[in-house]
Amino acid sequence: MPLKICMFVFNNCQHDSRVLKEAGTLARAGHDVRIIALLDKDSLPLEERDGFKIIRIERDPIHYRILRAIRIGTWKHTLTRPLSCIRRLLVRIPKAAVRTSRSFLSKFKRRRLKSSAKLKASFLRRSFNKTVDAALDYHNHVKTIGARTHIRQNFKKHPIYFLIIGWLIISAYLFTRYGYVIAKISICRPLIILWARHLRSILKLHIIRFLKILWARHLRRIYNLGICRPFIVLETRLSRSLNNFFYGCCKKLLMRFHRPLCFLDYYNRSYPRVLTDPADVYHAHDLNTLPLAYKLHKKTGGSIVYDSHEFYVERNRANKTTPFHKFLLKRFEAFYVKNCEHVITVSSSIGKELKKRYSVKQLSIILNAPQRTDSACLTTNENITLRSQIGIDANKKIILYVGNISLNRGLENLIQSLSYLDNCVLVMMGKATQTYADKLCEVAVDSGVSDQVHFFGPVPQKQVIKYASSADIGAAPILNACLSYYYCLPNKLFECMSAGLPTIGSNFPELKKVIEGYGIGKTFDPESPQDIADAVKYILADENALNEMRKRSLEASEVFNWQNEAEKLLAIYEALDFKPEVYPQIVSA
Structure with missing residues (x-):
């Protein structure tokens, strides 16, 4: 029965x-x-590709996203705008102080009023009574x-008071009757005429115009360059430096959790995409995709197949894992493996x-073997041989290394072994970072074999075996850096x-079982360049033995192939014990 299979790979x-x-094989099976x-x-x-989809x-x-937002400044963080923050604080602090002092004083006044209300009332009452009695x-x-x-009687005692009162009454009458008209005609009108004819033009032409010219030509430039610009430059530099400092701190903190956060993002984006079209089987490649398969299994009921490409818990790492991290990985893998239909x-x-x-x-054990190749199809074309290309x-x-050129593959010792092999060259065919390639070149220069080491860029998968057939010896000098490699x-x-x-x-259990068990070569101690050179000399010592190994290698490929x-x-x-969900039939009335 054809199944819907969803594979996950990081x-x-x-x-x-x-x-x-694997995807092509299952697609061809329907x-x-x-x-x-x-x-x-x-x-x-x-x-x-080949009948299957890659989404x-x-x-x-x-x-x-967080680091990008900090870098471009879309976050209005106080640390990225320090002087603006200070300005806001300088405005807010006095206002808050005034509000606080007012509220404090109002409370204090209320308390004092409450405490002295009775005393004030009695004092006012006594004063009012005395005034009324005197009146x-x-x-x-x-x-x-x-x-x-x-x-x-009072006039005889104080005549001056009565004269002053009479003069005030007469003056008030005369001022109200004639003074306003006199002031308007003799004082206000001349002043208005003087302003309109002389003072306004003087103020406008000789004072205001002069001040405008002075501002436009000198004062505005002084204000912008001498006051505003230094403040803006200071704010920009401070903001940039603090922003960079804040960005560096956040990056250092967040990148410690880089891989878990990448996995979580992959799970969150893949889950709704798959949920729209659930599968019957969820095939998880390596432990980092197994949580997503388990989550979909719990939601949709599909089976889980766990494909472990390596011993994931004990895999090769640039930075060694802590015992606690390794313990967590073991617990995670133990939990998820229990829910897998097949491993x-x-x-x-x-x-x-x-x-x-x-x-x-x-x-089950499924070897990572290539497609079966007919020996008649091996290259005889000079244009696609390593000798002609390099x-x-x-x-x-030619000693050939095929695969990723990376850490703990034993390539440093393989290069050093060339100092014992004058008639051999090493070709590394695969993908390498520039940093690691430069490091290997330094090892070759230090060993005096720089002219015997060649890098050959990655080739399409279908042409790997054709290029490899033009070499003389294949090499797999993997170091015992972890249990997965061993x-x-x-x-x-x-x-x-x-x-x-x-x-x-390398003389590891699985490699030794195949290489020496099938008689296709020799194993060595990967830590010893001398031992690697001895293995090469052993193979090259006898031409007949070399041809016999070639023949046995082709015979072994009939056993170890993807078919x-x-x-x-x-x-x-x-x-797989797959039981499709049966939905109840709707019976029409």
Whole structure:
């Protein structure tokens, strides 16, 4: 029965050969397959390949958005506008102080009024009573002697008071009768005429105009350059420096959680996209996508297939994980693996370790082997050989490394081993960062073998084996940097087999089992450049033995190829106990 299969992978899925091979195999078997991957500048949002779809999700986690907002200044943070904040504070503090003092004084006054209300009332009452008594006594005295007699007596005692009162009354009458007219005619009118004819033009032409010219020519420039500009420059510089400081602090803090936040963003963006069209099986590639598959499994009821490309908890890292972090990863993987219908991994040693740690019931080993290649199809075209492309002499033997050129792949020791191999050159065919490539070049210069080391940029997956077949020896010098590397069975080993190359590899369990078990090469101690050189000399010592190893490599490729591994994958999906949800039928009336 055809199934709807949704795969999750935390990369752009352009060169992930294992994911693409599995999706293509399932699509050719009639299943509806789609891959949820990451979108970057080198990929398209939607792509169709070999009968399946690749849907790429935009990557914009929350810490990227926060840092971008701080950088462009869209956050109105007080630290990014310090002087504006100070100005606001200088305005607000006095107002707040005034409000506080007023409220304090009003409360104080209320308390004082309450405490002295009775005293004030009694004082006012006594004063009012004394005034009333004095007025009544004076009125009774005038009434007794008569008003005319009272005036005569007071005039004889104080005649000047009566004269002053009479003069004031007459002056008030005359001023109100004639003074306003005289003032208007003799004072106001001449002043109005003087302003209109002389003073206004003097003020306008000789004072205001002069001040305007002085402002426009000198004072405004002095104000802008001497007062405003220094303040603006100071504010801009302070704001920029504090903004950069704040940005650096936030970046240092947030980037400590870079990977978890990226995973969370991938989950949040992928979940609604998949929920619109639920799948029957959720195929999670590696532990970092397993939480999303589990969440959709709980929501829609689909089965989970966990495809562990490596021993994820013990994988290679540039920065070593703390014991606590490793403990958390183990707990997470243990929890999610219990809910998986089937677990797939890449080597039997990793499979045994997963069974031992998590008691996995259904586990299968699917090797990361390439497609079967007919030996007749191996390149004889000079245009696509390493010798012609790089310009290597015919008498030099080519040691080929295929794969990502990165940390802990043993490439430093492989380069140093060339000092014991005068007739050999090393070609590293794969993708490398410029920083790491420069580091390897420094190692080659220090070892005196810079002319024996060549970088060959990544080639399309379909041409890897054709280019590899023009080499003489394949190399897999992986270091024992982690348990995942110690148990690995890398793709480069199978590609060298398909190209018919004798292979040298690290003396790890899985590599030793294949290389020496099938007689296709020699293993060595990856920490010793001398031992690596001895392995190369062992293979090159006898031409007949070299040709026999080539023959055995091609024979081994008939065992280790994707056609055989694809049968295991299809068997897993056929064995899945999938029970489609049955919806009740609506019976019409």
